[in-house]
Amino acid sequence: MAEQRHVLRVHFHGADESGAERYEELLGVLHQITPRVQALPPTDADCDVTGARQFFGRDAVGLGHLVRLRAAALFGALATVGSAPNRSLAAMACAAAPPGGIVHLDPADVEGLLRPRPVAALPGVGPVAVRELSRLGLRTVGALADTPVGTLQRILGRAQGRLVHDRSRGFDPRPVTAEAPARTVAEEHGFPRDELDPARHQRAVRTVVEQVAWRLRTEQQVAGRLELTVRYADGSTTTRARTLAEPTAHAPVLARAAYGIYDSLGLQRARVRGVHLRAGQLIPAERAPVQGSFDRAAEGARALEEVADRARARWGPGIIRPARLG
Known part of the structure; x- marks a missing residue:
């Protein structure tokens, strides 16, 4: 035993x-x-x-x-x-x-502690998910434990539904991992010459977003803040940052934030030599609140991201890129 x-x-x-x-x-x-x-x-x-x-x-x-x-x-x-x-x-x-x-x-006390607790007390369940679960009458951890996992997956998404179901029953197989988490994750994309085309600037931004997001997911972390630095032909730089609504490693969410920073710089006529993206305020992904998106398109995008991550892990990070980066 x-x-x-x-x-x-x-x-x-x-x-x-x-x-x-x-x-x-x-x-x-x-x-x-x-x-x-x-x-x-x-x-x-x-x-x-x-x-x-x-x-x-x-x-x-x-x-x-x-x-x-x-x-x-x-x-x-x-x-x-x-x-x-x-x-x-x-x-x-x-x-x-x-x-x-x-x-x-004590193991014998687990059920007695968990079942009467409100859903919000379960680690990893965020306020959006709590509201939706409560709306459906699932207000206690015991109610979650009694709900079929398939039902929770339809409400919260495949991965989140499984996680909530397991934890509501006191099951958590995660080991304690001794590696220290990175404090930041950063990637840079340089141009071979001065680049004036805003479309190419945005493609570079998306490239570094994909690289940062992949690294975050690989290291099982999520970021709460993005910092974008643009380097110009004369060697000068501009840096701006944005705090995210909630920590994430989901590339489309990070991309929207990064594009927002880029747009705020007004670089339509700038001669750009490179872009640098840094993700900060990192926390382990397990500590990020589980939020049900309740959006089939968003859930589909996350499922595709999981498939892409498995392909990258097997054949290398460059094997898959968004079509718009072609």
Whole structure:
């Protein structure tokens, strides 16, 4: 029989206000206990302490107390901890804990905790999806768990419906991955000579959008902000940024934002030598709210994107491009 997993979700209060360096120091507290730490910047982290329990001679709750004690003693930081058999449940336990406290969720208690909770308490379910589910009478996690997965997929889309159905039943197989997420993702497209044609400028913008979106999805991250830099023939540059309505790695959404930035620059007569796109405010895709688009065209575009991603993973990122980039 496989050993029961033990995962801690740790929230460091004020880490987002103290800067990236303090957040990295607080992550060091967790690395002193287990190497299996997944950063969830700017304030959280998940730790798999399954193996650490025997080494320290403490159960998961005892290790959670150790994290809180060391964070306070070394850095004066307040840490709230949730302990559970998987990452989604640990996040819910952490959300239910008082500031600086710890809540442990035993496997036998999972159903009792989940079923009466409102849908909005389920990690990854955003307000648009909550409103639509509530409109259909699905207001509690228990109601979601009792709904056939196919029904949820028709409401929320294939991937989102499956995710919500699994998490409503306390199932979350995601491992704690130790790799640190990238802080930004950036791509650049240069022209061989001064380019005055706005249509070619926009094609270059779409090219870098596709590259950035592909990298985000490959790294399982979503971006909340785009920054477009245009480099001119004389070496000067102009940079403008836009915050997105919600974090995403969906290329059409990123493209609309990038085109909006481009249009704001008024480059109809500019001699352009290159465009550079940077995606920032990255968070793990798992932490982005699940929003049902309720738009068949949008769902179809996302399904095609999944197929294209599988092709790129097998044959390389250049194998598929939008027709308009031909």
